[in-house]
Amino acid sequence: MQIHVVQPGQSLFNIARTYNSTVGAIAGANELPNPNDLVVGQALVIPIVGSYYWVQPGDSLYSIARRFGTNYQTLARVNGIPVNRPLTIGLRLYIPPTPKKSAEINAYAEPLGGTVSPVLEQSARSAAPHLTYLAPFSFQIQRDGTLKEPPLNNFRRIAENSGAILLMAVTNLEEGQFSTELGRLILTNEQLQNTLLDNIIATAKRLNFRDIHFDLEHLPRELRENYNAFLRKAKARLSAQGFLMSTALAPKTSAAQAGEWYEAHDYRAHGQIADFVVIMTYEWGYSGGPAMPVSPLPQVRQVIEYALTEMPASKIMMGQNLYGYDWTLPFVPGSVARAVSPQQAILLAADNNVSISYDTKAQAPHFDYTDSNEKRHTVWFEDARSIQAKFNLVKELGLRGVSYWKLGISFPQNWLLIENNFDVVKR
DSSP states (O other), X not given: OEEEEOOTTOOHHHHHHHTTOOHHHHHHHHTOSOTTSOOTTOEEEEXXXXXXXXXXXXXXXXXXXXXXXXXXXXXXXXXXXXXXSOOOTTOEEEEOOOOOXXXXXXXXXXXXXXXXXXHHHHHHHHHGGGOSEEEESOEEEOTTSOEEOOOOTTHHHHHHHHTOEEEEEEEOEETTEEOHHHHHHHHTOHHHHHHHHHXXXXXXXXXXXXXXXXXXXXXXXXXXXXXXHHHXXXXXXXXXXXXXXXXXXXXXXXXXXXXXXXXXXXXXXXXXXXXXXXXXOOOSSOTTSOXXXXXXXXXXXXXXXXXXXXXXXXXXXXXXXXXXEEEEESOOTTOOOEEEOHHHHHHHHHXXXXXXXXXXXXXXXXXXXXXXXXXXXXXXXXXXXXXXXXXHHHHXXXXXXXXXXXXXXXOHHHHHHHHHXXXXXXX
């Protein structure tokens, strides 16, 4: 599979000819919102086996092979050239596919307004073949230890038909916010904990959930050991019933990191107790903050590399956003950026006749435009290049896999790249 970045003057027709593909194949694979109006800088996934590479100054068969995870003898053989022949700049080389890594993939599905929309259900159905876990969000803890269940509609059948398992996300959400008070109530009351675990086990058995996933957030530092003790108790009870147990963790870079979202999340303890963790490596750029990449690669790497000092790579699922944001400039505290899908971002660039740039440090696409009211905007989003950069990090560091927030957002390139990079584990 090839990632191609649209250059000035290019059309789908000449791009297809370059890669011995077809207009229909490329348009269909990318579900192009603008097949007749490509944007300069737009990334396209070319659905071919293997990829092509054009020789650059300083390249050798050895350096090219190393870059693509193969060997120079194989490159020479498949391209019909002598091993010791100097390479001509601009020569097109075919790069054969390399063996795929096994990975677990999770995706959260958040019904809004108390219902599962047709768009969300179809998104879950399309994604499920690429998933190890499907996670309806969320089962909200009540103050008496019961659970408020999300609408599930056909999620169970979708998971069963695709070989995915249901992950039961249990949260301390109240009225749309993570509640410190609710967290404190549960984590300091043994009787409520026992009632809660009884209800979790009964609900999971009734609805066929196989992983119990605790996402308790906005907890103060003094509840850190309470949370750890609760997880140990939960793990013992859940394992005895045949359930997996996982947790969600805020993106920390040290054990001493201060802040209300971080201090009660003990990476080392979670790594010891849970079967796996989801690290929420996104929202550096967020709706209520200034314009910046949502999940810039250097920051993601820093979090994961810290996590690796506290737990094995085989327990870490890297969080990944499926969305971007459109910020109105200049940023004013209290303002809220608009969430956009990658498809919507491309249409915005096309409608405003602006090209897409790519930040090679952050590994993220972006563009600026001016709206009809003469307001300036900056958009940061995800594309095939930014996702491939994260997948390369997962493979480099030997992580368990990737967890997506969240389904219902159109990003067909992501799922194609999962197929190309990983053998998705089915439990």
